Amino acid sequence: MKVVTRFAPSPTGHLHIGGGRTAIFCWLLARHFGGEFRLRIEDTDATRSKQEYTDSILASMKWLGLDWDGDLTYQSQRLDIYNAYIDKLLETGHAYWCDCTPEEVEAMREVARARGEKPRYNGKCRDRGLTAGPGRVVRLRVPDEGRIVFNDMVKGTISVDVSELDDMVLRRTDGMPTYNLAVVVDDHDMGVTHVLRGDDHVSNTPKQILLYNALGFEVPTFGHVPMICGPDHQKLSKRHGARAVIEYEQDGLLPQALVNYLVRLGWSHGDQEIFSLKELVELFDGNNLNSSPAAFDPEKLKWLNAHYMRNTPLPQLAEMVRPFLKKLGYDVPAERVEALLPMYVERASDLAALAQALTIYFKPAEELVIEDKAMKALNEDGKHQLTVLHDMIAEMPEFNAEALDTLLHEYVEKGGLKFKQVGPPLRSALTGLAGGPSVHDVMAALGREESLKRIERAAK
């Protein structure tokens, strides 16, 4: 049997990392089994759905490297189909019209709650034989007794008594279908075999199974992946930093790092931490998914991102950094960026930080700000060394990293000095920073003229 999975976001916001993760799992499952991965836009809520969010979600999917099969399905374009199925349900007696007002229904729920029961609609209109009319909704007739049992791919057997289920609304007064109806109809029509989705849908599943049964559809395999929570184990929210995939992109993360991190959160393959997309497709078969919620750890993501940056070929990395430099106001040729990268890949954990680190090479000496920690090296002795070195560097016959390194070490040795007396002041003068690449490399990258200018300025 061909495996068909789907990802079904509603365009009411950007793609969230939780949604991104389920999308990755769905995509992997389909690719692993050589099946299909479909994308459906759940836009039945006309007021909250926006085209810009659909665009943003699609862009994030592409950025993550997730391609989908076939055309996009928009629920808003399938209203006739939903209504046809609702009519069928009405005909077969699985559904009925109801004219209870929201206030009445709310009162029923209050009564149930007061009795210590689950708040639910009391079935008042079940047998009133109502027909279509303004202000009326269609409800599902839930069986009087029985249990809904299903085998979840990640959570195992889940069992719920039908008495817990409500005669839910399938068609609203405005004629629009509700979520549960539309999902079941679409998943069936699209031939979905495996419904992998967030944990928050477990309690919808028994209701949907009821619908599958009432409609005479074959029930697919369900799998509910736990949600991601914040480092404090609370629900992931804005407080925990960036949450949308697009924000990570803007922060300079590599898609492969995010994918690797997200997959590893809730799934494992022994002790392996690093996975290429290709490897994931080979290894991910829907097993080994963890059933408990996982806390999001920005530190580990950062580590993974640094790892992937270091393993990106320099020319490619240079192209990735350039847009970030441009955002900072520096339009720099790729070759120039690439030449500087060896000094900085190991010192930055994201593209934005990497770009920021490179800016010192593009701003004029006068604009260079010397940070407090770096000022310490510019004491009396430091300035003296700079003055001496300035002239030596100005006069050296050949100006390159190797020659500079030799010059510096010979100077230290002959003068009976410690390298610490020349390295830090030079670095402060050249970069304004207390840490960074070797000073001879920095000078070589800066060029003789610019280096001398900066040394002179700091020696004053």
Added chain:
RNA sequence: GUCACCAUCGUCUAUCCGGUUAGGACAGAGGCCUCUCAAGCCUCCAAGACGGGUUCGAAUCCCGUUGGUGACACCA
């Protein structure tokens, strides 16, 4: 409140069918390297929520307690 799900180092996790000094990774501490900061390498720190069973033997199976999460809409 009701229902469902979950419970191994601070965090992500391994330990597929009960027998391990409970392993790895991130973070943290220390060290090597070194002009600094990183990177890299080495070492260390650190866990089976609690209480009962079953068993020769339980992190692993069962029950209970506690705690956490999710759901209970004419949102999705």
